Amino acid sequence: MKAIKDSVHDYITLDPVAADLLDTRTLQRLRHIKQLSTVRLVYPSASHTRFEHSLGVYHLADRALEYLGVDGDRARHLRAAALLHGVGHGPYGHQTEEVIRRRTGVDHDELGDLLGGTDAGGVLRAHGLSVDRVAAIVRGEGELGQLVSGELGVDRMDYLVRDAHHTGVPYGTIDHERLVRELQYRDGALVLAEGNVQTAESLLLARALMDATVYRHHVSRVAGAMLERASERLLESDAGIDVERFRRMADHDLLVALREHVPHLGERIEYRDLFKRAVWTDLSATPADVVEMDHGDERAAEREIAALADVDARDVVVDAPGRPTFTEAGSRVVVDGVPQRLEDASELVAGLRAAQRAGWRMGVYAPAAETDAVAAAAEEVLGVRAGPIRD
Numbered sequence: 001m002k003a004i005k006d007s008v009h010d011y012i013t014l015d016p017v018a019a020d021l022l023d024t025r026t027l028q029r030l031r032h033i034k035q036l037s038t039v040r041l042v043y044p045s046a047s048h049t050r051f052e053h054s055l056g057v058y059h060l061a062d063r064a065l066e067y068l069g070v071d072g073d074r075a076r077h078l079r080a081a082a083l084l085h086g087v088g089h090g091p092y093g094h095q096t097e098e099v100i101r102r103r104t105g106v107d108h109d110e111l112g113d114l115l116g117g118t119d120a121g122g123v124l125r126a127h128g129l130s131v132d133r134v135a136a137i138v139r140g141e142g143e144l145g146q147l148v149s150g151e152l153g154v155d156r157m158d159y160l161v162r163d164a165h166h167t168g169v170p171y172g173t174i175d176h177e178r179l180v181r182e183l184q185y186r187d188g189a190l191v192l193a194e195g196n197v198q199t200a201e202s203l204l205l206a207r208a209l210m211d212a213t214v215y216r217h218h219v220s221r222v223a224g225a226m227l228e229r230a231s232e233r234l235l236e237s238d239a240g241i242d243v244e245r246f247r248r249m250a251d252h253d254l255l256v257a258l259r260e261h262v263p264h265l266g267e268r269i270e271y272r273d274l275f276k277r278a279v280w281t282d283l284s285a286t287p288a289d290v291v292e293m294d295h296g297d298e299r300a301a302e303r304e305i306a307a308l309a310d311v312d313a314r315d316v317v318v319d320a321p322g323r324p325t326f327t328e329a330g331s332r333v334v335v336d337g338v339p340q341r342l343e344d345a346s347e348l349v350a351g352l353r354a355a356q357r358a359g360w361r362m363g364v365y366a367p368a369a370e371t372d373a374v375a376a377a378a379e380e381v382l383g384v385r386a387g388p389i390r391d
Contacts, residue, residue, distance in 0.1 A: 032250035056158035081137035171209035
């Protein structure tokens with residue numbers, strides 16, 4: 001069996017299916033998609049790729065299967081799904097996910113149509129595996145789907161420890177070996193065994209801290225919002241790039257296309273000449289209708305703010321994320337012999353949920369020279385209270 005040296009898990013041993021999948025163009029493309037997209041503009045060492053992450057998810061899935069006693073055909077399909085779980089990502093991963101979803105109605109974990117006609121699909125069929133079964137697992141369906149992408153899934157375990165390792169921050173450190181050892185199925189649901197409330201809490205705490213310091217860092221938020229607008233304008237331009245071609249690009253493909261066809265934003269992203277925060281408000285300072293804005297509302301607000309501030313409409317970006325959610329609180333852990341939702345078994349969850357709400361921010365971004373005018377216009381258009389910002 002083939003073994004690969006990994007910076008997080010040491011040696012990862014591949015089964016014959018994984019070894020053949022690894023050589024497909026479908027998986028090799030992930031070498032050219034960074035795991036942390038615009039976060040690497042904040043943490044320069046965060047240059048790891050979705051290819052590395054896919055190997056890590058495969059490794060943890062293999063370990064979990066051993067402890068769960070799952071083998072044979074089910075295990076072979078699960079391991080293949082773990083390795084392939086990220087191939088549906090477009091360039092810059094999650095940063096372009098909404099752009100793709102709005103035009104196709106397809107999420108990155110919808111692999112059925114994507115896999116069927118690829119070299120990866122051919123490898124699966126050659127090894128007697130079902131493309132549809134693998135795709136269903138990636139979508140999170142059934143018992144095995146929970147193991148890949150559920151609240152206690154190995155996808156989350158790997159990206160937390162890997163992202164912490166490469167950014168150099170200590171907050172994502174988790175005992176992933178204990179986590180996979182303590183997984184079990186109860187009535188079809190993936191749970192942590194008795195005595196693991198603190199183990200589950202550590203996963204939630206790591207996610208909350210990484211969210212605040214890494215995933216939602218304000219510089220990454222600004223760059224990500226600029227990238228989304230630039231991608232939309234690319235698809236609306238006469239560049240001849242449709243959404244199907246767009247979603248199969250690698251990071252460098254998109255950067256080149258943006259530099260050529262949307263230079264106003266593309267060059268700024270490439271050289272980290274980013275917009276600054278004109279407005280940066282928490283939930284208490286943001287009207288409810290602004291919190292609930294959809295994509296169309298954001299674009300309309302950008303045009304209105306730009307007109308009022310007398311600046312180029314391309315120089316205003318409104319970034320209103322959805323209300324904070326904490327799906328990990330639904331993780332299940334056995335307490336006194338009965339599986340319970342972690343939010344019912346742990347007092348820590350309420351505090352983490354409150355901290356997540358306190359960390360929510362709505363932003364309006366513009367070039368440095370325009371922030372004062374844009375802030376004043378945004379206060380009038382959005383009804384927000386824009387206080388001073390330390391950039």
